[in-house]
Amino acid sequence: MRKPPLHISFLNSFRGIFLMITTERNFQIELFAFFINLFLIFYLQLSALDTVFILIVSFGVLSAEIFNTAIEKICDLIQPEFDKRIGFIKDIAAGAVILMSLLSIAIGILVYWKYIF
Numbered sequence: 001m002r003k004p005p006l007h008i009s010f011l012n013s014f015r016g017i018f019l020m021i022t023t024e025r026n027f028q029i030e031l032f033a034f035f036i037n038l039f040l041i042f043y044l045q046l047s048a049l050d051t052v053f054i055l056i057v058s059f060g061v062l063s064a065e066i067f068n069t070a071i072e073k074i075c076d077l078i079q080p081e082f083d084k085r086i087g088f089i090k091d092i093a094a095g096a097v098i099l100m101s102l103l104s105i106a107i108g109i110l111v112y113w114k115y116i117f
């Protein structure tokens with residue numbers, strides 16, 4: 001298959017994010033949390049370093065969710081029937097999202113508590 005031009009590849013990537021926003025409930029919740037963080041960054045006037053921490057973990061959660069969804073879609077494509085191996089793959093992919101979410105909660109507490117208390 002011929003490679004598309006660079007600007008088409010970019011457009012496809014953004015279409016992927018748009019698809020996540022319009023179809024994936026977990027992604028919508030995580031995006032909502034990201035916008036709350038964005039608000040808090042400005043409202044609490046976070047330092048540059050703290051802002052970087054919050055942005056890294058926020059985008060980390062969103063990216064983990066995208067990879068998790070991609071793995072789920074591939075699983076559903078190759079095996080639509082019940083299969084223990086598919087269950088295992090989907091569970092460990094979801095585990096990555098949980099790990100990243102736990103990290104983001106820990107970082108969120110460590111960063112925000114200085115500004116709130």
Ligand SMILES: Nc1ncnc2c1ncn2[C@@H]1O[C@H](COP(=O)(O)OP(=O)(O)OP(=O)(O)O)[C@@H](O)[C@H]1O
Nearest residue numbers: 026072079080081082083084086087088090091094
């Ligand atoms: N084909 C299958 N065979 C066996 N177990 C499955 C299968 N499909 C889903 N599961 C089980 O159901 C769980 C939920 O899978 P599903 O595809 O519905 O994802 P989801 O509800 O979108 O999950 P997430 O919240 O992680 O996005 C999986 O983690 C797995 O344990």
